[in-house]
Every structure is written in C-alpha cells, then in structure tokens.
Amino acid sequence: MQFVYDLIEELCLSKGISVTALCKDCKIPRSTLSDYKKGRIKSLSADTLCKIADYFGVTVDYLCGTDLPKTSEADAKRLLFGDDFIVTDKVWNELKQYAGFLKNREKS
Numbered sequence: 349m350q351f352v353y354d355l356i357e358e359l360c361l362s363k364g365i366s367v368t369a370l371c372k373d374c375k376i377p378r379s380t381l382s383d384y385k386k387g388r389i390k391s392l393s394a395d396t397l398c399k400i401a402d403y404f405g406v407t408v409d410y411l412c413g414t415d416l417p418k419t420s421e422a423d424a425k426r427l428l429f430g431d432d433f434i435v436t437d438k439v440w441n442e443l444k445q446y447a448g449f450l451k452n453r454e455k456s
Contacts, residue, residue, distance in 0.1 A: 350454070351413055352392070353385045359404045374399040 360367050371378040376396055383389045392400075394408075401408045409415035425435045428443070 350385075352411055353381065355411060355413070356381070356400060359406070363404070370400070370403065374403050376400070 356370070357367060360370050365373075367381055368378055370376075371381060374396075376399060380389070380392070380396060384392055397408045397411055401411055407415050421440075425440065429435050
C-alpha cells in the first residue's frame, strides 16, 4: 500500500505537480488518495489506478510494483555501497536479514 502511494508521489514530483493537482486532473477525489495513504482504505479501484497510470504514461502493473526493472545482485550492491567497497557474503546476508526485518515490521 505505502509503496504504491510513494510511487505516485514520486511520479508527481518528477512531473512537478502535487498529488492534489493529479487528483484534480484525473477527476479523482483527493480524499481517495489521502484515505489510501493513511490506511483507511486498503486498495485503490481499478478505475483510479487506470486513470493515474494513463496520466503518467505508465502501466497499472508499474504502479503496483509488478513491472519494475529488475536489478541484479551486483547492481544492488554497487547502488548501496558504491564501487569502492567490497561487499562480503557476511555483510550482504546481514543486509538482507535487516531488510526482511524492516519489511516485517512495516507489515505489523
């Protein structure tokens, strides 16, 4: 849920508009996205997702996180630590465990 809203905010930022302006342009009640962000509703309707996807020229799958570019493990290490740090298996496994901890904590 939060991922989708964050992605919508990022798309708005990249276009130089506010979420409110997006809602106005797409004829979506602003309260819909506010309620979604706050967890008062658990999902957005297909109609709402389609309007937002069309507005930004992306797919609904992209908005839902199922059509994102794949990153290799080597690319992920380079993005996280830079080229000047050798990531040992121990460090990488600790990072993956911590990411799992954060994911589970956010679900709670």
